Amino acid sequence: MRTSWVASSVALGALAFLYLPMLAVALFSFNKTRHGLSWGGFxxxxxxxxxQDPAILEAARNTFLLAGVSTLLATLLGTLFALGLERHPFAPRVRAFLEDILHLPVVTPDLILAAALVVAFGFLRAVSSLFEPGFLPMVIGHVTFQVAFVALVVMSRLRSLPKELDEAARDLYATYPDYLRRVLLPLLTPGIVAGAMLAFTLSLDDFVISFFTAGPTSQTLPLIIYASTRRGITPEIHAVSTLVFSLTLVLVLLGERLTRRSA
Structure with a gap:
């Protein structure tokens, strides 16, 4: 009983440590007082x-466009990777090697991945000016880490499906495209949607990779917030931070609910 009480207290303390600072930011976004910690009214x-802020509006447009495009690409590539890895008869060592590679973007620090992207784009710029800092390098950079998360979520859903589905489809003379379209993809839809939401959330909140690959006309909300905090935190920054956090929280909860439903 005592252990249960201690564990519950630690869990509540951890939640308070995580969310009370964000709750304070949300509270001050409704405060009339521009400076200081005193409450001036709602x-x-x-x-x-x-x-009415053109910089914020442009950053918001860039943020959602970047998250949308990169999520679409990452969802497609991650789903194909999961299907190939789970349904192709790879040798055990090859499968283990591919799974290790898949986990690398998840465990690699963002700073190292961003530095590697800068070096890669430096070589690519010698071939084409398309790889100058801007929207395209940002999309590529975000897809590099989003693919792994989508593939892992879809793979977990694939492994929960009985392998007899493949045999049943062959017994009924279904071609693989028909089996994929009518059976497998509908069953994978909750996992695909959950992976896409996770990828969208990661892109929405990303700062490090965006910082290293952004151009003058491709600033995102995390970059704007960071630049603004260096000049002094204002209530507008509290407001935009609250909006981004709220959207992220909603997407995470939806993704978690879809994942539970998949299980």
Missing amino acids: TLGWYARLA
């Missing part, structure tokens, strides 16, 4: 000012 004015 207002929605800082959110209204965001809609």
